[in-house]
């Protein structure tokens with residue numbers, strides 16, 4: 001039986017991709033994905049009899065992959081980070097459910113940007129957190145805004161995926177304004193660009209000033225909660241050991 005692998009490649013570096021991901025890629029007749037991510041993993045795959053899918057449209061890519069599997073091919077669709085977090089597994093499963101297709105699918109988990117960026121920032125996610133994608137391509141802006149309010153009022157550490165795009169530059173400003181309704185302007189904000197990739201940049205700013213930093217579509221923005229503080233080059237969200245123990 002042939003399989004559709006939905007492979008999370010993590011940030012793309014060899015050290016942060018799992019053995020299962022590599023095995024799935026090696027077991028695939030066809031590997032599909034955004035060209036930039038194909039490039040990242042090509043160098044790690046030993047059996048190179050692989051046809052990279054060149055389609056850029058997610059819907060078309062998913063449909064083509066499902067068709068290849070039905071024709072008896074093993075196919076991997078790769079996503080950066082984790083495929084189940086704003087990745088290709090979503091559209092694939094929606095299509096499978098809508099058409100009641102019955103094919104063998106395996107999701108291979110990957111290190112999501114929240115993990116990779118978090119590890120570079122220190123321990124920002126040591127207490128309750130949430131992630132919000134600022135992409136309004138599939139989610140209406142008013143829902144995104146409602147969720148930012150909820151994150152702010154709930155005092156969740158908040159990771160902002162897709163903080164800006166070439167077309168969408170205003171929503172991040174709105175996100176900052178909303179967060180300032182709930183948190184102090186000195187709240188630490190981490191800005192991680194290209195985690196574990198060429199061009200990696202890790203910076204820590206504040207809710208007041210973080211927009212002065214270069215934020216692009218390869219950046220994850222991490223807004224601390226009301227207890228998050230900075231220690232040297234790290235962000236610490238305390239789990240409050242100090243309240244229970246003498247440290």
Ligand code: SAH
Nearest residue numbers: 081082087112113161162194195217219220
């Ligand atoms: N499936 C991916 C997320 C895709 S959405 C995952 O699990 O990580 C794309 C967004 O993820 C980017 O706009 C950026 O905010 C974030 N991202 C992905 N890779 C990143 C990296 N290496 N460094 C920083 N942010 C990253």
